[in-house]
Amino acid sequence: MAGHMLMRVACGGRLLRSVSKKWGVLSANSDVKCLPSRSYSLQEKESQTSHGVGENEFVAPPSSPPDASTPQHIPVMAEEVLEFLAPQDGSVILDMTFGGGGHSRRLLAACPGVRLVCLDRDPLAHRLALTLQQEHPQQVLPLLGRFSDLPTLLTRLKIKRSFFDGVLMDLGVSSMQFGTAERGFMLSQDGPLDMRMDGGRQPEQITAADVLAHIDEGSLYKVLKFYGEEKNARLLSRALVESRYMFQRLDTTQGLANMVSSLLEGMTRTDKLGRHAHPATKTFQALRILVNNELNELDYAMRLAHYYLRPKGVLVAISFHSLEDTIVKRHLQGVDLDHTPATIGLGLAKHRTALSTYTKDEMERITTKAWKQLTKHVVLPSEEEVTSNPRARSAKLRSALRL
Numbered sequence: 001m002a003g004h005m006l007m008r009v010a011c012g013g014r015l016l017r018s019v020s021k022k023w024g025v026l027s028a029n030s031d032v033k034c035l036p037s038r039s040y041s042l043q044e045k046e047s048q049t050s051h052g053v054g055e056n057e058f059v060a061p062p063s064s065p066p067d068a069s070t071p072q073h074i075p076v077m078a079e080e081v082l083e084f085l086a087p088q089d090g091s092v093i094l095d096m097t098f099g100g101g102g103h104s105r106r107l108l109a110a111c112p113g114v115r116l117v118c119l120d121r122d123p124l125a126h127r128l129a130l131t132l133q134q135e136h137p138q139q140v141l142p143l144l145g146r147f148s149d150l151p152t153l154l155t156r157l158k159i160k161r162s163f164f165d166g167v168l169m170d171l172g173v174s175s176m177q178f179g180t181a182e183r184g185f186m187l188s189q190d191g192p193l194d195m196r197m198d199g200g201r202q203p204e205q206i207t208a209a210d211v212l213a214h215i216d217e218g219s220l221y222k223v224l225k226f227y228g229e230e231k232n233a234r235l236l237s238r239a240l241v242e243s244r245y246m247f248q249r250l251d252t253t254q255g256l257a258n259m260v261s262s263l264l265e266g267m268t269r270t271d272k273l274g275r276h277a278h279p280a281t282k283t284f285q286a287l288r289i290l291v292n293n294e295l296n297e298l299d300y301a302m303r304l305a306h307y308y309l310r311p312k313g314v315l316v317a318i319s320f321h322s323l324e325d326t327i328v329k330r331h332l333q334g335v336d337l338d339h340t341p342a343t344i345g346l347g348l349a350k351h352r353t354a355l356s357t358y359t360k361d362e363m364e365r366i367t368t369k370a371w372k373q374l375t376k377h378v379v380l381p382s383e384e385e386v387t388s389n390p391r392a393r394s395a396k397l398r399s400a401l402r403l
């Protein structure tokens with residue numbers, strides 16, 4: 001880690017400039033050598049900072065601001081995030097999952113000269129990012145949209161490939177989303193079966209209730225089995241589809257939670273801390289992943305992180321279940337023929353290059369490493385952190401240098 005920190009000191013501090021008086025037109029212009037960082041402005045007019053795509057473009061999203069009853073999000077593994085990202089004065093970090101802004105605030109506190117582009121798909125998170133921008137007008141640029149909107153958002157800002165010094169992804173839902181019954185993620189309190197991270201920002205986006213009202217049994221089985229890793233996917237998918245003929249519509253969180261509980265009665269479940277887990281936890285996870293297209297978004301986000309990070313820029317990704325971690329890991333590891341088991345193909349793996357129908361160039365492209373992992377294994381939160389913030393219990397952090 002010490003070596004890594006030294007390297008970051010040596011290559012940090014790239015200076016950028018604002019190339020236009022217009023809102024947010026930024027440039028990572030490599031011709032610009034040493035402009036003072038003050039000349040770089042992330043913010044022009046506040047009214048123009050709700051920079052989302054789609055229907056609500058340039059319009060503040062309709063969402064009530066968080067009040068005292070909105071659960072606070074405690075950033076997970078914040079010390080480790082700081083250590084890997086090692087922010088420098090003038091460096092630019094993309095926080096792809098702003099949420100409650102916990103990590104972004106920690107980055108600013110650790111290095112007041114760092115600059116942050118703060119993305120989130122949730123209008124409430126975006127409002128919090130706008131508040132942070134008011135506190136740090138020169139340092140914070142909020143963006144409203146999904147990972148998959150990022151190319152559109154960044155292209156408008158004239159941000160090009162290799163722009164960022166660091167990228168952070170703290171995946172999953174925030175405590176503000178999870179802990180607010182009306183958002184529909186909660187098992188323990190009743191609310192509409194919604195689960196859209198985007199809130200009502202994109203009215204055409206289906207809710208979890210829409211899924212249960214229309215999906216066929218075979219597809220629901222696959223969703224529960226693969227996204228929820230639910231052992232009882234067959235039983236549940238059949239019963240949930242059949243329930244349409246009994247109920248008018250399964251459209252509340254308690255309705256779904258109670259139904260799954262009664263179907264799985266007697267089958268106890270525990271989480272990683274040995275605590276009783278609700279029988280519907282995996283069903284809720286599966287529907288949430290489907291409604292928000294989370295795994296495809298993550299797969300794309302990993303490609304985007306590579307594209308927008310400068311060489312030797314640092315990625316930190318925190319995942320909360322094995323499906324997410326597998327995607328992150330596969331991207332970071334890439335295809336490694338050196339470690340292909342020799343038993344594959346009757347020991348032919350070693351001679352694969354000679355036997356391959358790929359050309360040498362194609363072979364090189366496939367096997368060229370995209371990332372250098374900074375963590376040999378995943379980094380887990382400390383026991384103290386898990387005790388003080390149980391949400392951290394399933395967190396897995398990976399970090400890598402973009403090659």
Ligand SMILES: C[S@@+](CC[C@H](N)C(=O)[O-])C[C@H]1O[C@@H](n2cnc3c(N)ncnc32)[C@H](O)[C@@H]1O
Binds near residue numbers: 073075076103119197
């Ligand atoms: C775990 S929270 C992040 C919390 C944040 N790091 C903090 O310390 O407050 C994850 C956030 O990522 C956002 N998110 C998840 N998937 C996203 C996607 N595909 N595009 C944009 N934001 C996404 C969610 O809306 C949520 O606010």
